[in-house]
Amino acid sequence: MTLAQSNYPFLDLIWTMLVFFGWVTWFWLLVVIFADVFRRADITGWAKAGWTVALLVLPFLGVLIYLIAEGKHMGERRRAEATAAQTQFNDYVRSVAHNGGGTGATSQIAEAKRLLDNGAISDQEFQDLKAKALAR
Template sequence: MALASAEYPFLDLMWTMLVFFGWIAWFWLLFIVLGDLYRRPDVSGWAKGGWTVLVILLPFLGILLYLCTQGRHLGERRQARALATQNRFDDYVRSVAPADRTGASEIAEARRLLEEGVIDDEEYRTLKRKALAP
């Protein structure tokens, strides 16, 4: 243990951790920038290609330029996409969820089916018991 600390001093360890954190932060920004860029419908294919080449050939400068020139509305676009996704999910859930059915509405439906002759008295009583059960 003492030998390992002598071969790799504490400041070297801190420097390694800082460099590692820097790489993680850069990759995170790269994914944020490219994700935002490719999801934007208002940017042409040529502009997307140009930004991609810039970010790949001059990575730090490309990401910095994108964030300075296009980043002002980056948060708004993310929030709008999240809101649209939430709305689509809510609409889907409403479309597949059964209508709010209370015991009274189920009994009324069973009564209607009984009066139309679709079910008999025994089925009506069974449905009524199910509707009244907790």
């Protein structure tokens, strides 16, 4: 059988791929919208239930209505969540890293290593100081 005699023409294949990716995109939008609805603190439980029913009963229309009504706010909420997560991460990193004050675990271990290299403390004392610094 040659390519020209195929029972499934090339344009049908392209159409099938477009439909498949359209469904994948729609399901992705549905998941994103459900996540946005249930993360929102500015609406009541009844409003969340209403959006859930709308998205389940009229799936395509419900998605379109939600995107039109809340699309801009969805982006703002996601941006605020990302900013909060980045701020929290930065604060955590600053709290565990050496920040010039000489009180972090890194500076304590470095000082203990310096004392070990100078012969002021034994290897066991170094291990004890290191364990205490890491336990904080």
